[in-house]
Structure formats: structure tokens, C-alpha cells
Amino acid sequence: MKPVLETLIDRGHQVTVLVPSASLFMNSSEPSRFQYEPFHVSLTLNDMEKFLQDFLHFTIYEMDFMNYFQIYIRFLELLKNNMKISLNMLDGVVKSETIMKKLKEGNYDLLFADPVYPGSDLVAEILGIPLVYSLRFSLAHNWERLCGQLPAPPSFVPAAMSKLTDKMNFSERLWNVLFYALQDVVIEQFMWKDLDKYYSDIRGTPTSACKMMGNGDLWLMRTFWDFDFPRPFLPNFKFVGGIHCIPAKPLSKVGLYSTILNFIRSPQNSDVKTFISQQKSELRSTNWFTECPSITILQEVEKFVQSSGDAGIVVFSLGSMVKNLTTEKANMIASALAQIPQKVTKKEIP
Numbered sequence: 278m279k280p281v282l283e284t285l286i287d288r289g290h291q292v293t294v295l296v297p298s299a300s301l302f303m304n305s306s307e308p309s310r311f312q313y314e315p316f317h318v319s320l321t322l323n324d325m326e327k328f329l330q331d332f333l334h335f336t337i338y339e340m341d342f343m344n345y346f347q348i349y350i351r352f353l354e355l356l357k358n359n360m361k362i363s364l365n366m367l368d369g370v371v372k373s374e375t376i377m378k379k380l381k382e383g384n385y386d387l388l389f390a391d392p393v394y395p396g397s398d399l400v401a402e403i404l405g406i407p408l409v410y411s412l413r414f415s416l417a418h419n420w421e422r423l424c425g426q427l428p429a430p431p432s433f434v435p436a437a438m439s440k441l442t443d444k445m446n447f448s449e450r451l452w453n454v455l456f457y458a459l460q461d462v463v464i465e466q467f468m469w470k471d472l473d474k475y476y477s478d479i480r481g482t483p484t485s486a487c488k489m490m491g492n493g494d495l496w497l498m499r500t501f502w503d504f505d506f507p508r509p510f511l512p513n514f515k516f517v518g519g520i521h522c523i524p525a526k527p528l529s530k531v532g533l534y535s536t537i538l539n540f541i542r543s544p545q546n547s548d549v550k551t552f553i554s555q556q557k558s559e560l561r562s563t564n565w566f567t568e569c570p571s572i573t574i575l576q577e578v579e580k581f582v583q584s585s586g587d588a589g590i591v592v593f594s595l596g597s598m599v600k601n602l603t604t605e606k607a608n609m610i611a612s613a614l615a616q617i618p619q620k621v622t623k624k625e626i627p
Contacts, residue, residue, distance in 0.1 A: 278391065278411050280521055286310050293383065295376075297366050299325050316369040316376050320362060328358055338603065349463070356467045364475060367396035371403070371479055380404055392420060395472055398489040399479060407494045411520075414498075417460035421514070424490040428509040431457055435506060443506040581620065588618040 282292045293312045296305045299320045305313035332355055340348055370376050381404060389409050390397030401408035414421070417436040421427040431454045435441035439456045441449055472486035494513065501518035582590060593614060595602070614621045 278389070278521070281389065281411070282311060293385070295370060297369060301325050301329065314376065314379060316373055318366050318369040320365055325362070328355075328362060331355065331358075337606065353463065353467060356463075360468060360471055363395050364471070366394065367399075367475070371396065371399060377403070392490060392493075395468075395486065395490075398486075398492055399476055402489065402492070408492065409495045409497065410493050411497045411499060411517075413500060416464065417457050419460055419464050420487075420490060421496070423461065424487040425493065425496055425511070425514070426491060427511055427514060429457075430509075433506075434508045436460065585620045588620070591617070591619045591621045593621055593623045 282294070285292050291312065292310075293314050294303065296303045296313050296315045297318045297320075298315060299318055299322045301322070303313070305315040335351055335355060339351065343351070380400070385404065385406055387407050387409060388397055388401040388404065389411065392398075392410050392412055392415075397410075398408055412420070414437045416438055418427065418429050418434075422429045429436075432450055433443050433445070435443060435445070436453055436456045439453060441453055441456075445453060469485075469487055473484060476484040476486045476489060496514045497517045497520065498514055499517060499520060502516050504518065505516075591614070593610075
């Protein structure tokens with residue numbers, strides 16, 4: 278979402294970002310082009326990190342080795358924890374007289390939010406302003422279908438995370454129908470039921486949280502039509518795949534060398550090597566990550582970069598959130614990257 282906010286500022290708009298006191302990705306004390314509005318939550322940063330690590334470990338390492346029943350048990354546990362965290366964060370906004378007073382006095386024109394964190398529709402209604410969502414997808418397209426009224430015929434639209442494609446035989450279509458129905462029941466019991474009660478308490482009248490979500494004026498779907506399966510869409514659903522990407526800025530020779538050298542020699546990257554030893558030939562990598570004097574490294578870096586030609590190089594990193602990648606997953610990634618024309622280097626995970 279940050280590139281969107283940056284663009285709004287470039288076009289002369291004022292942007293205010295609500296930041297919880299326990300935030301993994303934003304620091305309201307740092308200088309920024311945005312105006313931050315921090316709000317207090319009774320969660321700690323460790324609580325947020327633990328939930329994210331548990332979720333990533335489940336999706337990356339556990340799911341493939343579980344049957345459907347085990348997946349559901351674990352998923353429901355994570356869903357309950359996520360709902361507790363979400364409602365706690367929502368308390369920090371709608372139940373804070375100070376924050377709501379500031380938001381009302383701000384006379385904002387628009388609320389831009391990711392519906393992964395519930396409550397933006399409630400805040401938009403209280404402020405009386407339009408609401409724009411930024412979303413990749415929801416489980417079985419539950420939010421898009423039931424709240425946004427997006428058509429999803431189960432005969433040819435595979436439910437998100439069902440592992441099906443639009444080329445389904447009869448048994449797969451039957452499973453698709455059952456998958457949609459099962460997810461709707463689960464999400465109703467473990468998400469919408471709690472949100473309905475919360476919204477009703479805040480508004481003082483019986484409220485359907487799903488119906489409130491459907492009041493969103495525009496849904497920006499973070500994918501391309503080319504990458505999705507064919508399906509009906511509504512006018513207020515727009516494909517904006519790549520919206521989070523920005524053009525790379527050109528680096529001078531000194532800047533390029535310094536960037537890669539710092540990347541190599543930083544303490545947390547002391548074990549950086551070429552992607553995977555057995556994949557070296559496929560990845561067309563060199564051995565310039567080995568320990569050697571700085572000048573030798575710079576020479577090898579220049580040789581490596583220049584030899585890539587017009588295709589260029591790809592520096593692949595999973596960031597700091599994914600750790601202890603299994604050999605099977607690493608080989609799968611390496612095999613995929615070996616098929617692209619660019620030369621590939623990878624930051625090893627500690």
C-alpha cells in the first residue's frame with residue numbers, strides 16, 4: 278500500500294496513517310512523508326511476531342504434511358487468535374475518544390484499507406467517508422462473494438486455496454462446491470459471528486459486518502487478470518497487480534558495489550553464498566561470495582554483473598520473517614529460478 282500513499286502525496290494529497298503501538302512494519306517516531314497517528318493497543322510486539330511466525334510456519338511447513346481435518350483444526354486455532362488480535366487493534370481506534378475526535382476533525386475525504394484487518398468499514402461509516410479496499414483474495418473468496426457480491430460460479434471458478442484450477446472434472450467440481458460451503462460455515466462461526474456482535478455493540482443496533490464490508494466503494498485486487506482464473510467481475514473491482522512495485526533506481530558503480538558489499542559483509546548475512554551448491558550450474562552463478570579481500574570481491578561483482586548482459590541479475594531474499602527453509606522448499610525455489618534468463622543470487626537464511 279505504501280507506493281499508493283506515496284503517489285497520493287506526490288499529487289498534493291495529505292495522508293495520515295493509523296499506526297498501532299505494536300506494529301511490525303511501521304515506526305511512527307521515524308521521519309516520514311506521511312503523518313502518523315499512533316494509537317494504543319494492549320498487545321506487545323512479541324505477540325504480533327509470534328502470531329506471524331506461527332502462521333508462516335503453518336502455511337510453509339505444516340500444511341503439506343497434514344490431512345484436511347488437521348489443517349482445519351490448526352487453521353481454526355490461528356483464526357481465533359487472529360480475531361482476538363484484530364478486535365484488540367480495533368478497540369484502540371473506535372473505543373478511543375481521542376483518536377475518533379482527531380479523525381472526525383481531520384475532515385478526511387477517503388479511507389484506504391486492507392480488509393485483512395477488520396473495522397475499516399465501521400470507521401468509514403462513523404466518519405461518513407468513502408472506503409477503498411486493497412486486497413489480494415480471501416479464503417474461498419468469502420469476502421468478495423458474500424460481502425462484495427462478486428459472482429463466483431463453482432462450476433468453473435475454483436475457490437481460493439482449494440488447490441483447484443478452472444479445468445475441473447466432475448469430482449473436482451463437486452469438491453469445489455463443498456469447499457465453498459465449508460469455508461462459508463467456518464468463517465461465519467469464527468469471524469462474522471464475533472464481528473457482528475462487536476459492530477452491533479459499537480453502533481447500538483443489530484449489524485451485519487459482512488453487509489458493512491459490502492459498503493466499500495472500490496475493491497483494488499492486487500493481481501493481474503492474466504494471472505487469475507477467468508471469472509465474472511463487477512465494475513467496482515479493479516485489477517491493480519504490481520501496484521506495490523516501483524521502478525528500480527539506477528545505481529552508480531560505487532553505489533552498486535557498496536550496496537552488494539554491505540549486503541555480503543553485514544553480520545546477519547555472514548553466511549551468504551550462491552543460491553544452492555548443487556544448483557550452481559543451473560543458476561549460472563559464480564563464486565564471488567567466498568571470503569576474499571574487498572578489492573577482489575568488487576572485481577568479481579563487476580564481472581558477475583557485466584556478464585549478465587541485458588537480462589540483468591536477480592537478488593532473491595525471503596526477508597527476516599521466513600527462517601529455517603527446508604531443503605525441499607529451497608530446491609523447489611532454485612528449480613523455478615533456474616528457468617529465468619537472469620543470473621540469480623540468494624541471501625541465505627540463518
